[in-house]
Amino acid sequence: MADPAPQTDQSDSQTAKRRIRKRTGTTRERTGCVTCRRRRLNFECIREEPRPAVVGKSTNGDASANPSAADTNTTLLATSSSTVLTVPSSNWTAPVLSLDPIASWPGTAGEGSGPASRRLLLRYYLQTLSTLLTSTLENNCFASVFLPMATESPMLLNAIIAHSSSHLSLRDKSYEVLALQSRSNALSSLAASLASTERDPELDLSCCLVLCSMESILGDTSKWYNHLVGASQIIRATSGTMYNDEELSAEQLGSFFNTFEGQWLKRNFAYHDVLHTVTMNTRPLISGYYWQSEDESVADSYFGLASRIIYLISEISVLNADMAEAAALFATEASKSPSPSSSTTATSPTVFGDDEAKIFEDPEIQHVPRKDIPQPETNGRSQTRSDFSSRAQQLENELQEWTPPECQDIHLKAMAETYRSAALIHLYRVLRRHLPDLTPALDRKLATPVKSIVEAVEKMPVRCLPETTLLFPLFMAGGETNNADQIRIIRQRMLDIVNYRHFHNVEVALTVLDELWRLRAGNTTPGNGQKRVDWIDVLARRRWRLALT
Structure with a gap:
């Protein structure tokens, strides 16, 4: 019975020794690789600079198809150490329509x-x-x-x-x-x-x-x-x-x-x-x-983020009407006083000379006012050719510099960009109609917004919500392209809208484009000889008022 006591004393002495054992001093290391420090490796870590934390933003839902897109659409947050923080990324995806069956x-x-x-x-x-x-x-x-x-x-x-x-x-x-x-x-x-x-x-x-x-x-x-x-x-x-x-x-x-x-x-x-x-x-x-x-970042049910673009389109149409009225008034006054001097010196207010054509071709050259040419008065003010030129240049600059407001829905932003490109097409068409001498330069400019619309539409998924108002940019691009691949993309997307959404104004617009493409392929226009046919001619012949809404 005397044995347990010595064992207990021995155990207590060992416990005391363990408790009073001192640890050597250490210095907290804040640099280097955390993995190497924990494994107590003696060699120097050859890792790169400390990696920042990554917070993902919403993408177009096709990250697997485009791995680099996730890297470019991220926000980098600096951290106080080299530890890599795992932050869940956004799972936002654009809604896609599912139409109820008739049954x-x-x-x-x-x-x-x-x-x-x-x-x-x-x-x-x-x-x-x-x-x-x-x-x-x-x-x-x-x-x-x-x-x-x-x-x-x-x-x-x-x-x-x-x-x-x-x-x-x-x-x-x-x-x-x-x-x-x-x-x-x-x-x-x-x-x-x-x-x-x-x-x-x-x-x-x-x-x-x-x-x-x-x-x-x-x-x-x-x-x-x-x-x-x-x-x-x-x-x-x-x-x-x-x-x-x-x-x-x-x-x-x-x-x-x-x-x-x-x-x-x-x-x-x-x-x-x-x-x-x-x-x-x-x-x-x-x-x-x-x-x-006051807040244009709120998307509208019709034109989404393109509120300012809609206004600029209206201003282009006002410019078109002013140029047409000035030309008509000039022609009327010229017919009332036909004299040799007037016929040789008078110049239409909507026809530019060679020097002004070069100005339009070269974006680096500023528009030079032409105050030497008197102009008729329209709407109570003198409309000079320099006035038309400066207005057109101002509209073009604003359209080119415009960017859509920030929005999580990338398809809404893409739709706004297509409207911006369609507005540029409208502007160049107006200038080409009233300034025929600038046709070669304007045709070269038209190729860029047409390509932008086709590429943007091709990336937008079928049946996404912003697809509902794509008719206007699709029609404007279709009216200016002769490229077979672009025509195929435009035609197929319009058919998709007709077949799924059953918007028959899209079918009417496609009918106009089909006739336009067919006439251009034949290189003739009935009644107009070899003149380049336009969808305006098709609408005039059919006596249609086309709704692109």
Whole structure:
């Protein structure tokens, strides 16, 4: 029994010795490789400089197809040591549409009751059509603006139902009778509202814009313009500028349509108004940047991030109209006083000489004013050739220097870039029309934006949301290219939009381009000899008003 005691004393002494054992001093090493330090290696680490932490940004969702894209689209954060921090990257991907099958909408072709059909058509608009129309889900005003307003207005509700049934009729012919009935109800409601003394301008404007969109998607080539003109008259009547053709600014309309809904209505109208000036070769129904917003980084349902570009397109159309009016006035005055001296000295205000042609060809040379040539007065001010030149140069510089606002959706940014390129095409076409001496130089300039549009569209995935408004840049690029590969890409993308979204104005635009490409391949234009055919000639022959919205 005496043995355990000595063992306990021995154990306590060993424990005490372990506790009082001193450790040698160490110095904390903050440099070098952390792996080498932990393994206590005696040789010098040959690693490179300490690596920073990597925080990934959203890419186009195809990082596996393009590994270098992930490296170039990253933000590097410096760290206090050589340790590499693992930071999860963004998993954001662009939404892709999935269209509901027709079978999921039973009874809307006339089998159910009237109220049931209206409810189903309204649900189709909310779940399907409004998504097909918008370029962004975060600001889908087709649903967030029109539907709440429709709860206050049977007229607007009838217009939305007509729009919904009309689109369904494009997918299934059995809905055509229902679509005709719905459109008749919508037009009757609008006529009654316009004839009433108790009118709400925002509701009337909303109805006109819904019907304008409906007619253009149906592939109509005239009725959509009537609704657009009606919308412009509602805006002018509300703002007190019915008989005034001057520009409207955001300040002038500050007390009108200043609600969230009203701001969207102005942007909606501006989009249709500006693009119609391109195909109809005219000035806007309402000029000015009246839809300007304080925060242009918020994507619009129609033109996304390209609000400023839409305004510049309208300014190009105004320049086009001013040059045409100056040329017509000059021709009229020249015909009234035909004299040998005037015929040899007079010069058209829209025809540049050789020296000015060289100026346009060389971007490094500034435009030289030509004050020696008197010009006729247009719109109360003297339009000189130097004025046209400086305006065109200013528009070109602003378009070339413009960059889209920061946005997570890279496809929205790509769409804005295509609109910028399309605006440049519009500008060069206007100059080529009025300044034929500059055709070779302008044709060389046109090749760059055409190529940019084709490359951007080719990279955008099929059925992405911004695809809904690609018709304008696709059409502008298609009208200026003779390259077989570019024509194939443009044609295929337009067919994809027609077959999936069932927007028949895209089909009408493709019909115009197909005829244009065929005539150019034959190198002849009926009635014009060997003149280079343009899509303006095709539209004039068919007497079409083409909607590119």
